[in-house]
Amino acid sequence: MLQKLESFFMPLAEKIGKNKYLIAVRDGFLLSMPLLIVGSFFLLIANFPIPGWTEFWGQFFGENWASYFAKPTDATFSIMAILAVVGIGYSFAEQMKVDRLFGAAISLVCWFLIMPYEILFEESVVSGIPLGWVGSKGIFVGIICAFLAVHVYAWVDSKGWVIKMPDGVPPTVEKSFAALIPAGMSVLVFFVINVIFAMTPYGNAFDFVFEILQTPLLALGNTLPAMVIAYIFLHFFWFFGVNGGSVVGAVFNPILQTLSAENLAAFQAGDAMPNIICQQFQDLFATFGGAGSTLSLLIAMLLFCKSKRIKELGKLAIIPGCFGINEPIIFGLPILLNPMMLIPFMLVPTINIIISYICMSIGLAPICTGVAIPWTMPVIISGFLSTGWQGAVLQALLLILGVFLYMPFIKMMDKQYLADETKGTDETEDEDDFSLDDLSFDDM
Amino acid sequence: MKIVMIFDQIQSGLGTKDDTMVPLTGKKEAVGPAVMMQPYLKETGGRVMACLCCGNGTYLADPDEVSRKLCAMVNKVKPDIVICGPAFNYADYAAMCARVADDINRTTEAKAFAAMSQENEETIAAYKDKVMIVKTPKKGGMGLNDSLKHICQVAKALADGDPGLEALKQNVCF
Numbered sequence: 001m002l003q004k005l006e007s008f009f010m011p012l013a014e015k016i017g018k019n020k021y022l023i024a025v026r027d028g029f030l031l032s033m034p035l036l037i038v039g040s041f042f043l044l045i046a047n048f049p050i051p052g053w054t055e056f057w058g059q060f061f062g063e064n065w066a067s068y069f070a071k072p073t074d075a076t077f078s079i080m081a082i083l084a085v086v087g088i089g090y091s092f093a094e095q096m097k098v099d100r101l102f103g104a105a106i107s108l109v110c111w112f113l114i115m116p117y118e119i120l121f122e123e124s125v126v127s128g129i130p131l132g133w134v135g136s137k138g139i140f141v142g143i144i145c146a147f148l149a150v151h152v153y154a155w156v157d158s159k160g161w162v163i164k165m166p167d168g169v170p171p172t173v174e175k176s177f178a179a180l181i182p183a184g185m186s187v188l189v190f191f192v193i194n195v196i197f198a199m200t201p202y203g204n205a206f207d208f209v210f211e212i213l214q215t216p217l218l219a220l221g222n223t224l225p226a227m228v229i230a231y232i233f234l235h236f237f238w239f240f241g242v243n244g245g246s247v248v249g250a251v252f253n254p255i256l257q258t259l260s261a262e263n264l265a266a267f268q269a270g271d272a273m274p275n276i277i278c279q280q281f282q283d284l285f286a287t288f289g290g291a292g293s294t295l296s297l298l299i300a301m302l303l304f305c306k307s308k309r310i311k312e313l314g315k316l317a318i319i320p321g322c323f324g325i326n327e328p329i330i331f332g333l334p335i336l337l338n339p340m341m342l343i344p345f346m347l348v349p350t351i352n353i354i355i356s357y358i359c360m361s362i363g364l365a366p367i368c369t370g371v372a373i374p375w376t377m378p379v380i381i382s383g384f385l386s387t388g389w390q391g392a393v394l395q396a397l398l399l400i401l402g403v404f405l406y407m408p409f410i411k412m413m414d415k416q417y418l419a420d421e422t423k424g425t426d427e428t429e430d431e432d433d434f435s436l437d438d439l440s441f442d443d444m
Numbered sequence: 445m446k447i448v449m450i451f452d453q454i455q456s457g458l459g460t461k462d463d464t465m466v467p468l469t470g471k472k473e474a475v476g477p478a479v480m481m482q483p484y485l486k487e488t489g490g491r492v493m494a495c496l497c498c499g500n501g502t503y504l505a506d507p508d509e510v511s512r513k514l515c516a517m518v519n520k521v522k523p524d525i526v527i528c529g530p531a532f533n534y535a536d537y538a539a540m541c542a543r544v545a546d547d548i549n550r551t552t553e554a555k556a557f558a559a560m561s562q563e564n565e566e567t568i569a570a571y572k573d574k575v576m577i578v579k580t581p582k583k584g585g586m587g588l589n590d591s592l593k594h595i596c597q598v599a600k601a602l603a604d605g606d607p608g609l610e611a612l613k614q615n616v617c618f
Contacts, residue, residue: 006589014586243584309473313457320460332457337480337589420473439470439494439521444513 006240013237013247020095022250025143028088029253032080033372039076040264040372042069047267047369049388070268077264077370078131080257081138085111088146096154102179106153107146109183110190111138114145114197116204133206136261140217141209143254149186156182214258221255222277224357228350231286235346238291241336245291256282264370273367276360280368280386285356288379288399290326292335292345293352295379296402300410303403307417310410323376333413344409348402355398365390445490445603448523448554449478450514450544452537455530456497464501464536468513471495477530477592484596490603494521500536507540511547518552525599526552529559530591533582538564542571549575555602559595561585568618576602577618591616 016022046069047054054066076083086104093103112129115138119128132138156162162178193205202208220226230252237244259278266273289295298321301314310333317328335341359365366387373382379399383391453459453466455476471494474482478492485491496517503510518526526548528541541558548556557576560567561583568577578598580591594616601609 010586017586241581241584241588242586246584309457309471309475316457316459316463325460327454327460328457331455332476334457334476334479337592417473439472439496439517441468441470441513441517444516 005236009233009236010240010242013240013242013244016247016250017242019250020092021147024088024092024095024146025254026246026250027091028084028086028146029257031087031090032076032083032257035076035083036080036372037374039073042072043077043264043268044371044385045069047371049384073264073268077135077261079134080136080261081134081142082108084139084254085142085146088143089150092146092150093154096150098150098154098157098182099175099179102175102183103150103153106179106183106186107142107149110149110186111142111145113187113190114141114194114205116206136258136265137210137214138206139254139258139261140214141206144209145190149190152186152189153179153182156185161185217255218259218262218275221252222259222275224277224354226252227277227282227286227353227357231282231349231353232346235292235349238330239336239342239345252282253279260368260370260372262370263368267369267371273369276357276367278368278370280370280373281356281360283375284368284373284377284379284382284386284391285395285398286353287349288324288352288395288402289321290324291330291349292326292341293348293399293402294326294329294335295321296348296399297344297406297410298329299399299403300406301414304407304411305414307414307421309417309421310414322378325376340409340413344406348405351401351405352398355401356394359394365394445488445525445600446493446523447485447490447599448518448521448526449474449492449495450526450528450541451476451495451497452503452531452534452540453497453499454534455537456495458497459499461500461534464499464504466497466499467502468510469497470517471497480588481592481596484593488596488600490525490596490599493523498540500534500540503540504536507543510540511544514544515547515551518548518554518556523554524603526554526556527559527595527599528556529578530580530595531558531560531564532580532585533561533563535564535567538567542567542575542577545575546571557598557602559591562618572618576613578616579618 046066057065085107089107090100090104093100115129115133117127117129118125119130161181163180165174165177197203197205197208200208230248234244234248237247256277256279259275260280263273263275263278287293289298298314298318301310302318305311305314313328313332317326320328330336333341335345356365360367368386371386373386377385379395380392383395453463454461456471457476458466458469474492475495478495496514498510526545528545531538531541538560541560545556545558548554557578558571559578559580561580562568563582571577576598578591578595581587597612598616601612
């Protein structure tokens with residue numbers, strides 16, 4: 001059964017994992033990740049989830065103190081599409097084997113080329129770069145632009161239609177001239193695209209992509225079934241040794257990050273957060289301690305297991321586990337290719353997602369603010385920072401529930417290991433003709 | 445077929461990638477990849493009699509001494525086959541696997557081979573003509589199950605002195 005599933009799903013994982021477009025999107029978004037966390041840090045100081053926080057500090061620093069802290073957020077979150085376009089252009093150029101810096105630059109230029117420089121000001125339209133389009137609303141059109149611009153660039157480059165300089169010209173100057181014709185062709189293509197869209201009822205490509213692609217995709221991603229299915233796949237891939245987060249994230253993360261950015265914009269404006277499913281929902285409420293929510297498993301190992309090796313592994317892995325690192329348990333227990341752990345490994349995150357979703361939809365816990373919290377932030381603290389005390393309590397309860405869901409399965413393994421350990425001291429010793437003492441390196 | 449496996453701290457579940465100074469340790473039970481390989485071990489009639497574990501930092505601090513001790517331990521427990529790995533793309537562990545497999549082949553009666561991913565270019569270039577190195581995916585890469593199967597097939601062919609070993613080597617080794 002497992003072999004059949006493997007032969008069906010692994011080629012799919014391989015296709016996704018090796019797809020150059022998805023790799024470019026995944027790696028491209030990594031550029032913005034640290035910057036969004038830095039921006040979030042300032043926003044969190046201004047809006048710490050304790051009632052009366054802003055007013056309390058307002059007594060000392062003046063009423064507008066929080067607005068200064070909003071500026072780093074404006075410089076990161078509000079322009080996140082620029083970071084995405086540059087990052088994706090750069091990494092896609094790497095995939096297409098052309099100059100990465102020019103790939104990033106041409107993507108940005110082509111994206112700006114088709115962007116309407118129009119801002120509504122006191123009921124009239126004035127010229128300017130609209131913040132809406134350089135923020136979350138412009139991400140999907142940015143992804144498409146980066147792909148198309150670099151494709152055109154790489155195509156012209158591959159045809160050899162480049163200006164060649166004589167020997168002795170410095171390499172930087174040579175590169176710069178070599179980029180001239182490919183960059184010119186990319187700009188020409190986007191010039192035509194811009195003219196074509198101007199003749200449609202949409203008026204520009206940004207409005208078209210936002211309405212036709214981004215809005216429906218976000219609506220699809222912002223559903224419980226989408227999240228559950230994505231996470232079942234993610235854990236299934238991990239079970240076969242494939243980094244599920246990387247495969248599923250390549251498809252799902254751009255949607256989640258855009259949903260987060262919408263939440264953050266609402267949070268900044270003091271409005272209700274629109275999206276339950278978002279990047280923080282995934283990072284902070286689906287799993288605790290890494291894929292499979294293995295922090296619950298570690299607690300179960302420490303509390304209920306008797307075999308030496310499971311207890312030792314539990315002690316050793318609990319501290320990294322608190323910070324979301326679960327390599328020792330994934331490889332060492334192991335969870336990979338271990339049929340006994342497959343069911344809880346997939347079940348616990350699914351239950352976490354369903355319960356968190358229900359709690360947030362009926363208002364028992366607030367929706368994540370979109371503030372980017374690193375996934376390494378320990379459980380309970382991360383829930384508190386992202387949603388307030390209710391989120392911390394929800395995380396704690398889910399963590400405990402996970403312990404009980406993992407318990408019967410790890411106890412089965414424990415029983416088997418305990419039997420092996422006892423057998424190891426009587427039967428196998430004779431069979432192998434050496435004892436554990438023989439395996440001591442002390443006297444060598 | 446009696447097998448000894450040699451692991452780093454991660455594969456043996458004795459530490460994270462930062463716990464590099466885990467000392468040389470021996471375990472009688474199958475741990476980490478030895479557990480993952482169980483179905484294929486059954487198919488090939490193999491049994492992991494011990495897992496020897498060493499932190500990457502412990503190895504790098506004195507490769508000669510660590511290799512000498514591992515060879516001495518192999519001489520003591522007398523397995524048919526020693527599997528060094530799978531090291532995936534952990535560079536230091538891969539270097540240890542190749543070096544130790546080579547030393548075991550030269551100084552003990554056991555037959556040893558290594559297993560790692562193609563990312564360990566330097567180690568593969570330096571050792572592929574001296575020891576068999578079975579291809580594995582990198583950590584989180586495609587084809588883990590297949591590579592574990594290949595490791596067991598190579599172990600079996602090596603232990604039996606199977607004439608098909610050379611053909612198998614062409615298919616599954618660097």
